[in-house]
Amino acid sequence: MATKVKVLGVWCSPFVFRVVWALKLKGVEFEYIEEDIFNKSTRLLELNPVHKKVPVLVHDDKVIVESLVILEYIDETWPQDPLLPQDPYERAMARFWAKFADEKSTWTKGEEKEDALKATKEVLEKIEGELKGKSYFGGENKYAYLEVAIGWINYLIPIWEEIASIQFLDPKRFPAITAWKSKFLDNPLIKETLPPREKLLFYLHERIKQREIDATIRELAETKLEN
Numbered sequence: 001m002a003t004k005v006k007v008l009g010v011w012c013s014p015f016v017f018r019v020v021w022a023l024k025l026k027g028v029e030f031e032y033i034e035e036d037i038f039n040k041s042t043r044l045l046e047l048n049p050v051h052k053k054v055p056v057l058v059h060d061d062k063v064i065v066e067s068l069v070i071l072e073y074i075d076e077t078w079p080q081d082p083l084l085p086q087d088p089y090e091r092a093m094a095r096f097w098a099k100f101a102d103e104k105s106t107w108t109k110g111e112e113k114e115d116a117l118k119a120t121k122e123v124l125e126k127i128e129g130e131l132k133g134k135s136y137f138g139g140e141n142k143y144a145y146l147e148v149a150i151g152w153i154n155y156l157i158p159i160w161e162e163i164a165s166i167q168f169l170d171p172k173r174f175p176a177i178t179a180w181k182s183k184f185l186d187n188p189l190i191k192e193t194l195p196p197r198e199k200l201l202f203y204l205h206e207r208i209k210q211r212e213i214d215a216t217i218r219e220l221a222e223t224k225l226e227n
Contacts, residue, residue, distance in 0.1 A: 005030035008056040014152030015067035016055045022074045083145040098149035131176040154181040
């Protein structure tokens, strides 16, 4: 009997991209279920009652949450084309850099432009150092854990740049990332899973507008309370 694999996700989430890419790279068939983060389904709340977030991986009756945890589960459950290196030190370093990128990528958390620019460039500098002299994190023509974990920056950073009118990724300053970015986005498997650029741009613009409206409402409410 074939195993059943399901992924609960949201079309624009880089954390969901990770899970989808890992499954596709390993040739694992799965059912994708789109969720609405503004109107969370009973199914999502039951499967992830702790965080109530996507992605969620369901493998037969087992439920796994948190994207980096899911990546390791996928890698161990379907060992073909391993993502994590075999060497314990290299494996630990891959986990470290993935976690570092997540913690420092603050632009999605509503940081001010200056703070976002500083944090993002810090991440890019570290990634540039790790990629220097290599085509991929996993070596020549080898997609590895870090490709899957942080590959979303190749698609989303140019969009953030357009929205914020800021240049994060200077090709002269980050030549290794620039070359990696082109190869990564040219991969047909990656291309087919990315959302339409204009749709994502519109969505992010609307989210920013709504956040500004919410902030104004809160400010007015606080002023009223003070008076």
